[in-house]
Amino acid sequence: MSAQGFRTLGVAYKPADAKQDFTKADEKDMVFLGFITLFDPLKANVADLMAKMNDLGVKLKFITGDNALVAKSLALQIGIKDPQILTGADLLKMSNSALFHKAPLTDVFAEVEPNQKERIITILKKAGHVVGFMGDGINDAPALHSADVGISVNTAVDVAKEAADIVLLSSGLEVLIDGIIEGRKTFANTMKYIFMATSANFGNMFSMAGASLFLKFLPLLPKQILLTNLLTDFPEMAIATDRVDQINIQSPQRWDLGFIKRFMITFGLLSSVFDYLTFGVLLFVFHANEKLFQTGWFAESVISATLIVLVVRTRLPFFKSLPGKYLAIATVLILMLVLALPLTPLATWFGFTRLPLTYYGWMLLIILFYLGSAELAKRWFYRKMNAAANKQMLTVLKK
Structure with missing residues (x-):
């Protein structure tokens, strides 16, 4: 009956005098009455929810x-085929090193004591996993506190709710899947901003420092630099509402500082290449003076930085991943403002001047070439990073 998911109690009695004191030694030669079975059915859609979590790369x-036996039956009911089981007695015999290798492969930990729950969570974290734990009892509090994310429910005991990071107010578990997806969207959009901000700032610094070596005037005035930063920030702020590709939702994403550094250097240097190409056009084609040079580079810098967001925001070809509504609106507004600014009275205050019509043609060619090069560089970059990750995984598996 346990194998069918029933929690089973045997009931027996023994005639005795009401005045008699009972001890454990008296628990013999009793008359068996039968079994009491308790069954706690699963929620109707829990198997589907667990399957969705598995599709999202979340291991239950x-x-x-x-x-x-009860625990195995529960695992089978939600779709875990041939569940691997460890009991509390097994854990007592295991060293932490052995559990380090065994825990990630185990589906069910049964007959465990409260302190063993915390041990399992700690070992899984040491094995490199991000661990969420859901519990509602007093004995769950240590494990809730140890997990990366402790989850409890509104009907849990106060100790469990205080130890948890998140308390679910609804009875359904769908909110967990919604939370995972929204969390991954937020993380993906945060990474987009970091990629763009770091690579743009690195590229601008490299271009500014290099231009200062051969120009007799400042490449951009301080107020022009501040204006550049302000205008390029508007599309980047709209990234918070941007669409996220399915590839970024299907599996867990991790913070990788080394990846960010490589991205910053690759795309920062690429942007500088086209900044220097713009310098060449301004100096050798248009023989630009100070104001013309500053206006020309300002226009190219802001427009290219605004449009490059559409390329580097996705791993897919940019035309296959459309930006969100607010990002698209912000991009269009900034482009119109930059093109119109040299023609307005504000141009004088910022130190700008009107640009020759032919310069817009040159700028268009440079920006299109830049966007195309960035698309090719992006494909090469991610292909190289994936190859490096696969090689590292193969090395780990061999060990």
Whole structure:
């Protein structure tokens, strides 16, 4: 009956005098009455929800004080085929090193004591996993506190709710999937901003420093630099509402500082190449003076920085991943403002001048070439990063 998911109690009695004191030694030669079976059915859609979590790269593990047969039955009901089980007795015999290798492969931890729950969570974290733990009892508090994300429910005991990071107010578990997806969207959009801000700032610094070596005037005035930063920030601020590609939602994403550095250097240097190409056009084609040079580079710098967002915001070809509504609106507005600014009275205050019509043709060619080069560089960059990641994974598996 346990194997069918029933928690089973045997009931027996023994005639005795009401005045008699009972001890454990008296628990013999009793009359068996039968079984009491308790069944706690799964929610109707829990199997589907667990399948969706598995599709999202979230591995489900049971940690329970119930016996192994009941726990195995529960695992089978939600779709875990041939669940791997460890009992509390097994854990007592295991060293932390052995559990380090065994825990990630185990589906069900049954007949465990409260302190063993915390041990399992700690070992899984040391094995490199991000661990969420859901519990509602007093004995779950240590594990809730140890997990990367402790989750409890509104009907849990106060100790469990205080130890948890998140308390679910609704009875359904759909909110967990919604939370995972929204979290990944937020993380993906945050990374987009970091990629763009770091690479743009690195490229601008490299271009500014290089131009200062051969120009007799400042490449941009301080107020022009501040205006450049302000205008390029508007599309980047709209990234918070941007669409996220399915590839960024299907699997967990991790913070990787080394990846960010490589991205910054690759695309920062690429932007500088086209800044220097713009310098060449301004100096050798138009023989630009100070104001013309500053106006020309300002226009090219802001327009290219605004449009490059559409390329580097996605791993897909940019035309296959359309930006969100607010990002698209912000991009169009900034482009119109930059093109109109040299023609307005504000141009004098900022130190700008009107640009020759032919310069717009040159600028268009440079920007199109830049966007095309960035698209090719992006494909090469991610292909190289994927190859490096696969090589590292193969090395780990061999070890």
